[in-house]
Amino acid sequence: MPALAPPATQHPAKVEPLRVCVTGAAGQIAYSLIINIANGTVFGPEQPVILQLLDIAPALEAMKGVEMELYDCALPLLAGIVLTTDPLEAFRDVDYAILLGAMPRRAGMLRKDLLKANVGIFQVQGAAIDAVAKKTVKVVVVGNPANTNALVCSHYAPSIPKANFSALTRLDENRAKSMVAVRAGVAVDQVKNVIIWGNHSNTQYPDVAHAHITRDGARVAVEEAIKDEAYLHGEFIKAVALRGAAIIAARKLSSAMSAAKAVVDHVRDWHFGTRSGEFVSMAVVTDAHAAAAYGIPEDLCFSLPLSIKEDGHYEVVAGLPVSDFARGKLDATVAELEEEKAEAFAHIEYLAAVKKAEEEAKTAHANGDAAPVAEVSA
Ligand SMILES: NC(=O)C1=CN([C@@H]2O[C@H](COP(=O)(O)OP(=O)(O)OC[C@H]3O[C@@H](n4cnc5c(N)ncnc54)[C@H](O)[C@@H]3O)[C@@H](O)[C@H]2O)C=CC1
Numbered sequence: 001m002p003a004l005a006p007p008a009t010q011h012p013a014k015v016e017p018l019r020v021c022v023t024g025a026a027g028q029i030a031y032s033l034i035i036n037i038a039n040g041t042v043f044g045p046e047q048p049v050i051l052q053l054l055d056i057a058p059a060l061e062a063m064k065g066v067e068m069e070l071y072d073c074a075l076p077l078l079a080g081i082v083l084t085t086d087p088l089e090a091f092r093d094v095d096y097a098i099l100l101g102a103m104p105r106r107a108g109m110l111r112k113d114l115l116k117a118n119v120g121i122f123q124v125q126g127a128a129i130d131a132v133a134k135k136t137v138k139v140v141v142v143g144n145p146a147n148t149n150a151l152v153c154s155h156y157a158p159s160i161p162k163a164n165f166s167a168l169t170r171l172d173e174n175r176a177k178s179m180v181a182v183r184a185g186v187a188v189d190q191v192k193n194v195i196i197w198g199n200h201s202n203t204q205y206p207d208v209a210h211a212h213i214t215r216d217g218a219r220v221a222v223e224e225a226i227k228d229e230a231y232l233h234g235e236f237i238k239a240v241a242l243r244g245a246a247i248i249a250a251r252k253l254s255s256a257m258s259a260a261k262a263v264v265d266h267v268r269d270w271h272f273g274t275r276s277g278e279f280v281s282m283a284v285v286t287d288a289h290a291a292a293a294y295g296i297p298e299d300l301c302f303s304l305p306l307s308i309k310e311d312g313h314y315e316v317v318a319g320l321p322v323s324d325f326a327r328g329k330l331d332a333t334v335a336e337l338e339e340e341k342a343e344a345f346a347h348i349e350y351l352a353a354v355k356k357a358e359e360e361a362k363t364a365h366a367n368g369d370a371a372p373v374a375e376v377s378a
């Protein structure tokens with residue numbers, strides 16, 4: 001009889017590592033997020049991961065510091081680290097791509113003011129994901145304006161199913177749940193099914209009409225527990241939608257710890273699925289089903305209530321009644337996303353025209369011709 005057989009848990013079945021790309025890896029959200037991917041919080045205590053970290057060349061040294069710290073954490077689930085400034089290396093064979101890398105806004109800006117600065121990043125990264133990531137890759141866009149960046153990314157990755165692209169609205173959901181919990185006097189995990197509809201912007205609609213709390217073992221509708229429609233239709237919505245700006249005003253930097261926690265929640269639920277009867281909000285590319293369920297136009301990246309299966313496939317929770325108040329809110333956020341979409345693709349065309357004009361000028365110069373005058377208007 002073997003005398004000292006080690007306990008079975010010391011011999012876990014060999015599990016293939018998941019490859020997880022994080023862009024903007026030298027930035028502030030990444031600094032709070034990466035440890036949670038590498039220590040099992042996101043994918044569970046049996047799942048090894050290989051981190052594929054991307055940033056731009058000026059941030060390479062800082063990213064090397066992050067790598068040193070990862071080694072110093074002595075993480076048994078961390079099966080490898082790739083550090084790179086090349087998107088084609090960063091996205092190679094990845095199972096998850098978490099796109100943080102983008103310029104953040106400063107005080108006084110709206111998130112959509114970042115569109116021109118950031119949209120080109122998501123065009124390039126969409127094409128790289130298309131070229132080298134696994135066809136099953138799940139993509140989470142965090143860099144703002146997150147919804148429209150995710151839509152652009154999906155357009156430039158036509159070989160990956162549109163359903164595999166998402167943008168983060170879980171931070172808004174977490175904010176809303178916390179505010180409800182405080183108001184109702186319960187712990188935050190007793191608040192379920194708060195929905196964030198639409199854009200991660202001031203037009204988002206944080207909706208408690210289908211949410212409930214559990215108090216003293218009994219399930220109570222949030223509207224019934226709070227009994228203050230004026231608050232829920234006014235101050236509450238404003239407080240959730242403007243929370244990002246309030247944090248910038250206080251910290252002089254945008255949210256990072258809470259953003260990283262929201263990414264953890266988003267990816268964990270996408271990986272493991274949601275509990276029966278519970279739903280979460282993610283911004284996803286709308287299809288005919290979303291259009292039929294809630295009258296949202298197709299091909300916008302729109303935050304919706306989703307129930308997610310264990311295999312990662314999700315369904316839009318259909319059939320929730322939409323009040324006149326809610327309809328007005330949904331229409332406003334649809335209108336903003338349509339505007340952003342038009343602006344994003346117009347800017348991408350403009351960038352392409354500028355590039356073409358520059359290339360023509362270079363060729364003319366090389367041939368000794370007079371340089372053509374580029375007429376490209378923004
Ligand atoms: N959707 C959401 O709920 C939230 C979104 N955000 C957004 O997330 C983004 C990142 O925020 P932070 O980490 O605080 O910013 P940060 O400025 O601390 O870090 C951004 C990092 O991205 C890198 N980067 C820039 N261009 C890149 C490119 N082309 N490829 C790879 N990396 C690139 C920068 O070098 C930097 O290291 C911002 O756009 C911010 O507005 C932030 C919080 C919540």
Ligand SMILES: O=C(O)CCC(=O)C(=O)O
Nearest residue numbers: 105111144244245254255
């Ligand atoms: O508000 C911003 O622009 C950056 C961070 C963010 O999106 C948020 O805190 O919701």
